[in-house]
Amino acid sequence: MSMRSQVYEWANLAPTGATSALRRATDEDAVTVAINTEYDIFIGGVGNNITKPAETTATQFIVIEDIACTPILGGALQVRINTTDYFQNPDVTDMVGVPGLASPYPRGSASTSLGDDNLLKSFDLYPDIYVLPGQVFQILYSQRTAMTAVNTEVVAAFCKYTLYDGPDALIANKLLELGVTINPNNVDWYKRTLIEQQQRSRVAATANGGV
Amino acid sequence: MSMRSQIYEWDGSRTTGGSVAIAAAQAGSRHSIFIGGYGNNISKPAETTATQFVVVEDVAVTPSAFGVSTSVAAYRGFAAAAQGIAGPRAFIQVRINTTDYFLDPDNVGNDGIPGTASPYPRSINWQPSFSLYPDVYVLPGQVWDALVTFYNSTLFAPLSAFCKYTLYDGPDALIANKLLEMGISINPGNVDWYKRTLIQGQSAVAPMA
Numbered sequence: 001m002s003m004r005s006q007v008y009e010w011a012n013l014a015p016t017g018a019t020s021a022l023r024r025a026t027d028e029d030a031v032t033v034a035i036n037t038e039y040d041i042f043i044g045g046v047g048n049n050i051t052k053p054a055e056t057t058a059t060q061f062i063v064i065e066d067i068a069c070t071p072i073l074g075g076a077l078q079v080r081i082n083t084t085d086y087f088q089n090p091d092v093t094d095m096v097g098v099p100g101l102a103s104p105y106p107r108g109s110a111s112t113s114l115g116d117d118n119l120l121k122s123f124d125l126y127p128d129i130y131v132l133p134g135q136v137f138q139i140l141y142s143q144r145t146a147m148t149a150v151n152t153e154v155v156a157a158f159c160k161y162t163l164y165d166g167p168d169a170l171i172a173n174k175l176l177e178l179g180v181t182i183n184p185n186n187v188d189w190y191k192r193t194l195i196e197q198q199q200r201s202r203v204a205a206t207a208n209g210g211v
Numbered sequence: 212m213s214m215r216s217q218i219y220e221w222d223g224s225r226t227t228g229g230s231v232a233i234a235a236a237q238a239g240s241r242h243s244i245f246i247g248g249y250g251n252n253i254s255k256p257a258e259t260t261a262t263q264f265v266v267v268e269d270v271a272v273t274p275s276a277f278g279v280s281t282s283v284a285a286y287r288g289f290a291a292a293a294q295g296i297a298g299p300r301a302f303i304q305v306r307i308n309t310t311d312y313f314l315d316p317d318n319v320g321n322d323g324i325p326g327t328a329s330p331y332p333r334s335i336n337w338q339p340s341f342s343l344y345p346d347v348y349v350l351p352g353q354v355w356d357a358l359v360t361f362y363n364s365t366l367f368a369p370l371s372a373f374c375k376y377t378l379y380d381g382p383d384a385l386i387a388n389k390l391l392e393m394g395i396s397i398n399p400g401n402v403d404w405y406k407r408t409l410i411q412g413q414s415a416v417a418p419m420a
Contacts, residue, residue: 003345006313009325011277013295024322026238026364030280030295042316054316062316068340070277106274106327107338114278114286118335137316154277154295158328160341163314184345184396191394 002168003184010041010048010141011156020049030152038078038140041157055136059165061172062131063182066160067098067139068105068121072113074144075100075155079129081137086129096142098123105158113153130182131161133169213383214399216375221359223250223370238364241304241322244357244372258354262380264387265349266397269375270324271331271339272303272359287336289366299361299370301326305347306356312347322360331373348397349376351384 013028014021020031031046033039039046042054056062069075078097079086087097101111102123110117131137141157162184164172171190172182180186221244223233233242233249242249245257259265275298276287286297304323305312311320330337349355357374361367377399379387386405387397395401 004312004314005341005343005345006316007324007328007341008315008321009328024239024360024362026362027294028362050315050317051319052317066340072277105340106276106330107340108334108336109276114284120338151279151281152295153279156277156327158325158340160328162345188394188396195393 002165003187004163004165006161006163008041008139008159008161009156010158011154012047012152013154014047020045020047022049022051024048030154032147032152033141033143033155035143035146038142040138041141041159042138044141053136054138056131056133058133059169060133061164061169061182062137062161063164063172064125064129064131064137064159064161066103066125067158068103068107069098069100069141069157070155071100071104071109071111071119072145072153073147073155075157076142076144077103077157078140078142079137080140081129081131082135096144097140098125105156127181128183130176132176133173213380214402215378215380217378218376219244219357219374221245221250221357221372221374223359224368225251227251233367233370235364235367238361238367241358241360244303244359244374246356247359250370256354257356259349259351261351262384263351264379264384264397265355265376266379266387267305267343267347267349267355267374267376269329269343270303270305270357270373271329271333272301272324272326272372273299273370274326274330274337275300275363276327276336293363293365296363297366298326298363299367300363301359301361301367301370301372303329303372304358304360306358307347307349308354323358331371345396346398348391350391351388 012031012033014031015025016029042050067077069077076096076099089095103121104119108118171187175182226232230252245253275296278295280295289297302322302325313323315321328341329339359372386402390397
């Protein structure tokens with residue numbers, strides 16, 4: 001199991017009186033999210049968080065394949081690798097990232113809170129985003145419309161990635177060097193190539209009398 | 212019939228066979244859809260024998276919508292929304308022996324796939340954001356489980372889950388193991404390809420014998 005499909009879901013929900021929690025709990029309350037502020041969905045201090053920044057070890061390789069967020073309130077998602085934002089304006093200035101209207105979560109959700117329409121995705125994260133061994137990555141949620149003081153909306157973000165671990169992470173690095181797209185099929189292809197090379201070497205060694 | 216497409220549907224409210232319906236008290240804890248004691252269950256843990264190989268291709272659970280925290284209106288098939296969530300806020304995790312398949316980026320096991328990302332049933336309102344690729348392999352002799360967790364204790368019903376898998380049995384399970392050794396994805400197409408390769412190899416040898 002060294003190639004694993006993984007997901008992470010964040011929502012601005014926390015136990016009553018808290019702004020964030022490491023574990024989800026029953027019947028959590030919505031936490032107010034400030035306008036035009038970037039929140040790391042992993043360790044941003046709002047909603048469900050994890051214990052430490054998202055990072056790859058020396059033997060891991062991550063390929064981010066999809067990001068999506070609730071389309072209400074002008075929600076958007078940015079990916080940051082170490083200190084570099086992935087999505088930029090054409091003039092190379094900062095931007096909020098992929099709007100939830102372009103990559104909605106849940107898919108088929110309404111463009112307004114409790115609305116009736118069904119949004120489809122306009123955005124496909126292709127090529128994928130590579131997080132190399134030893135890199136830190138963040139997924140930053142921001143919204144461009146303020147929440148109302150009375151009705152705090154529940155907003156959420158979603159990330160789908162594949163985690164390559166151990167030997168498969170080494171192969172992923174090799175594919176990167178070769179300029180080949182990193183996906184499970186290509187990792188399998190590289191493994192088969194290695195096996196075939198070994199078999200040919202064995203046959204050649206046998207033909208040469210084991211010399 | 213040594214490669215068989217299989218499904219398992221779990222309904223938390225079903226009480227046939229002597230099980231009990233899932234209730235608010237079970238919110239926040241994990242329950243096996245096979246032997247969890249709630250909803251429809253099977254007679255023993257899901258496991259593969261020495262001559263079986265299972266490839267889990269899809270898991271899905273009841274989805275939830277996000278809304279306004281004070282709203283109580285019916286929304287998208289759910290009677291009402293509580294604390295901004297219409298639906299059970301359910302997740303499904305796959306476990307092989309004692310290892311959880313889905314992890315957070317800090318390598319800690321999480322609740323699994325949100326129903327919102329992999330909804331069951333699917334509709335215009337509920338479309339998947341997630342596909343289980345690469346598949347999950349259950350090797351011969353392993354025990355596997357699908358665990359549902361829900362967090363909305365007031366509006367958890369309906370709560371159901373779905374699992375699609377392919378069962379390779381007998382010779383096809385041996386071929387599946389061989390494909391695994393070779394680093395080839397295990398699917399019916401590749402198992403057939405391997406069989407054809409074996410037959411072609413035999414056919415090539417036969418005239419010489």
